[in-house]
Amino acid sequence: MLCVVCLVPLVSAAQSKQFASKPLEITDVTVIDTTGAPAKPGQSVVVEGNRISQVGDAKKVHAPKGAQVVNARGLYAIPGLWDMHVHIGETDRTFPMLVANGVLGVRNMGGHLDELKRWRAQVVSGELLGPHLVISGPLVDGLNPAHPDHAVVVHDPAGGRAIVDSLKQSGVDFINVFDNLTSEEYYAIVDESRKVGLPFAGHLPQGVWASDASTAGQLSIEHLFGSLAESSKNFDQILHLNDSPPASPAEKAARALTLLKLEVDGFDPERLKNLAVLFVKNGTWQVPALVARRIVPFLNDEAAVNDPRLAYIGQKDRKEWNELRDRMIKDNPPEFWTLHRAAYQEELTITRDYHRDGVSILAGTDAGGPPFVIPGFDLHNELAALVDAGFTPMEALQSVTLDAARFLGRADNFGTVANGKAADLVLLDANPLDDIHNTQKIRAVVVQGRYLDRAALDALLTHAKESASH
Numbered sequence: 001m002l003c004v005v006c007l008v009p010l011v012s013a014a015q016s017k018q019f020a021s022k023p024l025e026i027t028d029v030t031v032i033d034t035t036g037a038p039a040k041p042g043q044s045v046v047v048e049g050n051r052i053s054q055v056g057d058a059k060k061v062h063a064p065k066g067a068q069v070v071n072a073r074g075l076y077a078i079p080g081l082w083d084m085h086v087h088i089g090e091t092d093r094t095f096p097m098l099v100a101n102g103v104l105g106v107r108n109m110g111g112h113l114d115e116l117k118r119w120r121a122q123v124v125s126g127e128l129l130g131p132h133l134v135i136s137g138p139l140v141d142g143l144n145p146a147h148p149d150h151a152v153v154v155h156d157p158a159g160g161r162a163i164v165d166s167l168k169q170s171g172v173d174f175i176n177v178f179d180n181l182t183s184e185e186y187y188a189i190v191d192e193s194r195k196v197g198l199p200f201a202g203h204l205p206q207g208v209w210a211s212d213a214s215t216a217g218q219l220s221i222e223h224l225f226g227s228l229a230e231s232s233k234n235f236d237q238i239l240h241l242n243d244s245p246p247a248s249p250a251e252k253a254a255r256a257l258t259l260l261k262l263e264v265d266g267f268d269p270e271r272l273k274n275l276a277v278l279f280v281k282n283g284t285w286q287v288p289a290l291v292a293r294r295i296v297p298f299l300n301d302e303a304a305v306n307d308p309r310l311a312y313i314g315q316k317d318r319k320e321w322n323e324l325r326d327r328m329i330k331d332n333p334p335e336f337w338t339l340h341r342a343a344y345q346e347e348l349t350i351t352r353d354y355h356r357d358g359v360s361i362l363a364g365t366d367a368g369g370p371p372f373v374i375p376g377f378d379l380h381n382e383l384a385a386l387v388d389a390g391f392t393p394m395e396a397l398q399s400v401t402l403d404a405a406r407f408l409g410r411a412d413n414f415g416t417v418a419n420g421k422a423a424d425l426v427l428l429d430a431n432p433l434d435d436i437h438n439t440q441k442i443r444a445v446v447v448q449g450r451y452l453d454r455a456a457l458d459a460l461l462t463h464a465k466e467s468a469s470h
């Protein structure tokens with residue numbers, strides 16, 4: 001695998017082993033620090049090493065001698081963005097795509113532990129140009145895991161505890177619970193995670209509903225799992241349908257559709273409100289990953305296959321995605337598409353209602369998981385989806401900066417533009433508070449103190465495209 005930094009002409013081999021040694025001054029920039037404070041024009045931001053060393057009125061800030069000075073008049077500086085749900089399987093294309101899109105931190109929700117640990121260390125040392133990684137290592141799953149390559153399988157509650165202990169020893173940042181755990185295994189994992197001091201997050205195993213997971217202390221629930229079912233007036237019927245396992249794959253598919261219909265038809269905003277109250281009380285975060293959730297409902301639309309950003313995706317993945325799409329179109333009745341589109345609309349409503357009721361929400365894309373989600377680029381679409389679901393542009397920005405840092409317990413280091421924080425910045429051509437789509441107008445990125453102008457970002461994207469083409 002080729003090393004990304006070697007291919008970026010502006011990042012020399014000497015720099016690739018260490019943080020930028022020359023200080024950087026970004027002058028006359030409008031700072032949006034995402035604390036909720038108004039945009040501050042006429043600021044200077046000074047970066048030394050991988051830290052912000054000064055932020056303030058351009059007239060009062062004095063950069064150290066020999067600093068690289070960038071006149072940023074007319075530009076807007078925001079903190080580096082965090083995608084809070086990704087699956088990184090390779091770095092040669094994914095890291096350039098993330099960095100070029102200003103995504104300078106990610107929470108990885110399942111992958112190869114050794115690889116992830118290596119990348120996490122290489123990013124910190126400056127050896128690899130990429131986002132900060134917060135990692136769970138593998139999915140902790142039960143028998144017959146859906147993603148055997150990325151999962152560690154639990155066979156009984158004691159085995160669940162042992163896996164938590166060994167993951168703790170291996171240096172993971174959190175435990176990632178998945179679908180096929182039994183509820184006994186889940187609660188053993190919950191208990192052991194608490195004992196060893198690791199947060200746990202992820203999916204909902206069979207028989208563990210969103211309210212149960214919230215009460216158990218699960219820090220985040222992905223994909224709004226459980227919300228549609230538990231807020232349905234048909235919840236008792238849904239519970240009953242889950243009593244016996246389906247006998248065949250065909251029965252499983254038919255049952256999934258019956259369940260979805262019960263969920264969609266029974267949606268009750270009052271019941272949803274009760275869930276919201278519980279999540280607020282327990283501090284349970286939701287990661288709707290709307291860009292990923294809308295893939296299936298609109299998979300039969302031509303737009304998916306005509307997306308020009310697919311040029312960044314490796315040929316093997318592209319082929320698999322198209323085959324999966326063809327299979328799903330062939331296998332599923334018209335009702336499937338109608339129901340999934342209705343469910344997606346209700347999930348937008350759920351996101352809106354949760355946000356209104358004070359539930360903490362993070363932005364994640366699930367890039368590297370479902371087909372047709374494009375790393376980096378799609379985090380900006382997630383922000384736009386959150387604004388469509390009632391967030392102000394500031395709140396959407398906070399979900400990928402300050403709120404993400406708070407969720408991770410790293411707000412002392414990340415998530416805003418202030419003295420002493422990590423020098424991870426995105427410079428925009430237009431004000432994202434006026435229109436959230438302006439986060440896509442990226443003029444430059446500062447990643448751990450390294451200044452990458454538009455030409456350097458384009459070089460990263462060109463490299464990703466070339467790598468995807470063979």
Ligand SMILES: [Zn+2]
Nearest residue numbers: 085109366369
């Ligand atoms: Zn995922």
